[in-house]
Amino acid sequence: MKTVFPDDRGYYNEFGGVFLPETLIPLVETLTGEWNKAKVSDEFWSMINYYHKYYTGRPSPLYYAERLTKKLGGAKIYFKREDLNHTGAHKINHCIGQILLAKKMGKTRIIAETGAGQHGVAAATAAALFGLKCVVYMGEIDIERQKPNVFRMKLLGADVTSVKDGSKTLKDAVTAAMQDWVTNVDDTYYLLGSVMGPHPYPEMIRTFQSVIGQELKTQILEAENRLPDTVTACVGGGSNSIGIFYPFIEDKEVKLVGVEAAGLGLNTDKHAATLAKGTKGIFHGMLSYFIQDDDGQITEPYSISAGLDYPGIGPEHAMLKQTGRAIYDLATDEEALNAFHLTSQLEGIIPALESSHAIAYAIRTAPKLPKEHIMVVNLSGRGDKDIFAIADRMGVKL
Ligand SMILES: *Cc1c(COP(=O)(O)O)cnc(C)c1O
Numbered sequence: 001m002k003t004v005f006p007d008d009r010g011y012y013n014e015f016g017g018v019f020l021p022e023t024l025i026p027l028v029e030t031l032t033g034e035w036n037k038a039k040v041s042d043e044f045w046s047m048i049n050y051y052h053k054y055y056t057g058r059p060s061p062l063y064y065a066e067r068l069t070k071k072l073g074g075a076k077i078y079f080k081r082e083d084l085n086h087t088g089a090h091k092i093n094h095c096i097g098q099i100l101l102a103k104k105m106g107k108t109r110i111i112a113e114t115g116a117g118q119h120g121v122a123a124a125t126a127a128a129l130f131g132l133k134c135v136v137y138m139g140e141i142d143i144e145r146q147k148p149n150v151f152r153m154k155l156l157g158a159d160v161t162s163v164k165d166g167s168k169t170l171k172d173a174v175t176a177a178m179q180d181w182v183t184n185v186d187d188t189y190y191l192l193g194s195v196m197g198p199h200p201y202p203e204m205i206r207t208f209q210s211v212i213g214q215e216l217k218t219q220i221l222e223a224e225n226r227l228p229d230t231v232t233a234c235v236g237g238g239s240n241s242i243g244i245f246y247p248f249i250e251d252k253e254v255k256l257v258g259v260e261a262a263g264l265g266l267n268t269d270k271h272a273a274t275l276a277k278g279t280k281g282i283f284h285g286m287l288s289y290f291i292q293d294d295d296g297q298i299t300e301p302y303s304i305s306a307g308l309d310y311p312g313i314g315p316e317h318a319m320l321k322q323t324g325r326a327i328y329d330l331a332t333d334e335e336a337l338n339a340f341h342l343t344s345q346l347e348g349i350i351p352a353l354e355s356s357h358a359i360a361y362a363i364r365t366a367p368k369l370p371k372e373h374i375m376v377v378n379l380s381g382r383g384d385k386d387i388f389a390i391a392d393r394m395g396v397k398l
Pocket residue numbers: 089090091118119193194195234235236237238239240241307308352354355380381382
């Protein structure tokens with residue numbers, strides 16, 4: 001029998017739930033009620049499908065990476081091209097879904113928090129599209145580090161609010177966004193950037209991102225007349241990976257592999273390997289794995305790809321790891337960089353540094369697999385945003 005997660009209280013086995021101050025509980029209860037209505041509404045889904053088709057540019061192609069496959073000499077590698085979406089990544093999928101829900105709820109203002117700024121840009125894009133006010137909370141240090149994205153958000157009409165508390169990074173921006181939400185709940189929707197936070201967010205965002213895996217299923221049956229052997233994706237908070245995994249959960253013959261950022265290596269403290277090195281804890285409204293010190297203080301994650309350095313992981317991944325239905329591997333900065341250059345030169349595709357972690361897994365494992373093995377890599381985004389970081393690494397001045 002098919003087991004449905006999360007359960008009524010928002011749990012994925014022991015993970016997930018709603019861990020919030022008393023004042024925020026009624027807000028998420030209202031949201032859960034609205035979401036439960038929306039998710040079974042044909043009208044709601046036809047709106048989403050309209051924007052997928054005419055704004056985002058879905059379905060995204062499934063592309064056979066022939067030259068990369070030949071070079072590696074093993075498994076047949078396909079790319080699911082989320083990099084071709086409007087705004088250059090998968091994040092637009094859950095932003096369109098959430099903004100339509102916010103509209104349905106009669107909200108006129110959205111808030112979001114962002115670390116690297118990519119979620120802020122996607123949220124500001126969706127807000128501009130629907131004429132909603134948008135306030136993005138961002139740590140003072142991140143604002144300094146991510147100037148191009150801050151400028152993009154402003155061009156899109158968003159207000160970027162600098163958070164000067166604590167370590168002045170993502171986790172403090174989360175706290176500020178939650179305070180705003182309590183204060184302005186009547187007109188405000190809190191738009192989250194990955195499959196994290198309190199229930200119903202992880203379920204909601206997974207549902208919006210599942211379009212990736214659903215399309216893949218149709219496309220691979222058309223191309224190969226069977227399901228893939230391996231599906232792999234990079235894991236930050238876990239949204240692009242759960243989106244491509246979810247429609248295959250019941251297809252036990254399909255191996256699902258999430259790839260975390262090992263940064264400078266697991267023997268250093270410079271990584272974002274939440275499942276490999278984190279411990280159970282409660283943060284951002286949910287029970288999951290986090291990178292934290294012995295006192296339960298969340299520590300700063302690190303990766304060459306800013307989009308992977310979230311200190312936690314969505315609760316469904318914590319469950320999938322525990323049950324063994326998905327496995328979680330790692331790629332270092334060096335491996336991701338190698339994958340980045342190889343894909344650019346062999347395929348004419350400059351991948352996001354985040355996605356390069358998943359490609360790195362393919363590069364490492366494909367040569368050892370037979371030619372009949374079909375491996376699909378989720379290309380979660382394009383690498384245009386990363387060229388400055390790459391140039392820096394190469395010692396090139398732009
Ligand atoms: C934000 C981002 C990620 C990481 O987020 P997930 O929620 O784990 O998908 C991965 N790839 C790209 C291109 C991103 O922008």
